[in-house]
Amino acid sequence: MLVLARHLNESIIIGDDIEIVVVSVQHDQVKLGIKAPRNISVHRKEVYDEIQRENRLAADARGDLSKGAELLKQRFKDEKNQ
């Protein structure tokens, strides 16, 4: 991994068009500003990982879909009757 030291308000460039600026530094938290083209999505890594995990779980889950549909229908019925 490439490691670069940067001061406040300094930045790095990735490729031609992605810029990451150090916006503030407080204790152990760093705020970064990211300038990137619209087709590049930027996310916190832990959120990205969690969604990836959940997609895999969804692809592998083999619970009873018809039962699920029935339960949901029943719930709407119950709500109507309340």
Place this chain on the structure above:
Amino acid sequence: MTTSENKRLIKTRFGKEVEITDKNLVTIKDGLLGFETYESYAVIPHGDESPFLWLQSLDEPQLAFITIDPRIFAQDYVPNFSENELSSIELTSISEAVLLAIVVIPDDPKLMTANLQAPIVLNAKNRQGKQMISSSQEHKVRHYILGKNGEPPEKK
């Protein structure tokens, strides 16, 4: 092409071949997270009486996801995406989008959840979609469909 329908049979994860037409097709740009190489899917209703839709990969018969229109159980649900992100599938506003939440049905179906943090956002006009991550903190990856406000349902 003489017919707009273009009927054909595809193999599915759920055990049978299903007839689809062009109307069923969607392209998920960049695929789903973790499944980036699969972009071509068919949206197939689970059944007349069911709120669920299969999102079946056209390239890998064993790859399919269960999805649902999240507004069926979360009427006020409006995820938050940047204009840039919406424009990647040629939408200008979230109000134009068709939303599908990916569902996990575990062994106990009462505990089924829908991913409201990262729904599939579809443009019905060009049949393009993308899994987008909502910037609203309130939308959960595991929203319990049968619980109150997405919390796990109470045990009886």
